[in-house]
Amino acid sequence: MSARILVAxxxxxxxxxxxxxxxxxxxxxxxxxxxxxxxxxxxxxxxDLVVLDVMMPVLDGLDVCRILRAESxxxxxxxxxxxxxxxxxxxxxxxxDDYLTKPYSPRELAARVRALLRRSxxxxxxxxxxxxxxxxxxxxxxxxxxxxxxxxxxxxxxFGILEVLAGEPGRAFTRAQIIDRAFGFxxxxxxxxxxxxxxxxxxxxxxxxxxxxxxxxxxxxGYRLVExxxxxxxxxxxAAGERGRADAAAGADGAA
Numbered sequence: 648m649s650a651r652i653l654v655a656x657x658x659x660x661x662x663x664x665x666x667x668x669x670x671x672x673x674x675x676x677x678x679x680x681x682x683x684x685x686x687x688x689x690x691x692x693x694x695d696l697v698v699l700d701v702m703m704p705v706l707d708g709l710d711v712c713r714i715l716r717a718e719s720x721x722x723x724x725x726x727x728x729x730x731x732x733x734x735x736x737x738x739x740x741x742x743x744d745d746y747l748t749k750p751y752s753p754r755e756l757a758a759r760v761r762a763l764l765r766r767s768x769x770x771x772x773x774x775x776x777x778x779x780x781x782x783x784x785x786x787x788x789x790x791x792x793x794x795x796x797x798x799x800x801x802x803x804x805x806f807g808i809l810e811v812l813a814g815e816p817g818r819a820f821t822r823a824q825i826i827d828r829a830f831g832f833x834x835x836x837x838x839x840x841x842x843x844x845x846x847x848x849x850x851x852x853x854x855x856x857x858x859x860x861x862x863x864x865x866x867x868x869g870y871r872l873v874e875x876x877x878x879x880x881x882x883x884x885x886a887a888g889e890r891g892r893a894d895a896a897a898g899a900d901g902a903a
Contacts, residue, residue: 649673650695650769652760655685655711656726657703664827665698668753669760671814672787673776682706689715695769696760701727701738709741716742722763726751754807754829761788778813780872783852783861785813794852804829805848808841812862812872819865845870 652669656662657680666676677692679685683705689697697715701708712723725743729735738746744766745759778785784793787810792799801809807829811820820828822838849856863873 649675650764651675651692652677652696652698653685653688653692653694654678654698655680655682655703655708656698656700657681658700661700664753665756667828668757672757672761674760680704682708682711685711686714689721694721695767696722696724696763698724698726698756698760699743701725701729709738712738712743713741720767722767722769724756724759724763726756778810780813780816780861780874783813783872785810792852799851801848801851802844804844805851808844808848808870809852809862809872812870816872817874819868819871821869825869841870 649672652674654662654665654669654676656665656678659680662678662680666678669676677688677694679688681704685697685699685703686706688694699708699711703711708725708727712725715721715723723743724745724747725738726747726749727738728749735746735748744763747756747759776787778787782795784791785806786792790806792801792806792809808825811825811828812818822841825841826838845862846856849859849862852861853859859873861872863871865871
């Protein structure tokens with residue numbers, strides 16, 4: 648089940664990133680850039696949840712939160728660069744249901760939105776879509792990965808990478824795209840760090856990490872999750888494809 652979410656954020660880049668992550672969760676998202684527009688759209692459209700940036704033009708997020716709380720029990724998540732305890736307590740005291748400080752991970756924001764929607768009764772714990780690719784299952788709501796029903800334990804970053812790839816099987820993602828979608832505002836993640844996480848991920852989900860059945864290298868691009876035909880045939884086809892591309896790359900290097 649999807650929810651209708653209003654995002655009030657005057658920074659276009661951050662607003663778009665929040666919108667992308669929430670839409671990937673299956674929600675319908677409307678973005679506005681100031682507090683007055685947020686009030687108008689809440690009253691006109693009756694969203695299920697509001698994400699409010701505190702520092703906004705025309706009318707700031709705290710004032711919007713105070714007005715909305717006087718009018719309804721609408722779940723409100725505040726976003727702010729203010730990090731002191733007094734700032735957090737002020738936001739909660741005027742009626743915010745949750746408070747997230749910048750810089751934040753978009754995945755954490757999405758998780759907090761899920762929690763607020765469950766708490767308000769809009770979304771149940773079992774409503775988030777499970778991503779299935781062949782015998783691989785990625786369950787974002789439960790933070791679980793299974794292969795043929797067998798539970799695989801992953802770190803948060805490994806899970807994030809696999810969730811991104813499983814969201815669009817067959818699509819080749821660059822390392823930069825993976826960083827943006829899986830890690831968000833974590834500025835300490837480098838492109839070579841993605842390679843290290845993928846190597847560890849393969850050790851956990853692949854029968855033979857040297858001949859990956861699931862997470863495939865796209866030379867000159869990055870990585871993709873193979874659209875699995877399944878079974879032993881699938882392993883053989885994927886392995887053959889990897890070897891063929893490697894041989895072709897080696898031949899091209901030799902010719903050069």
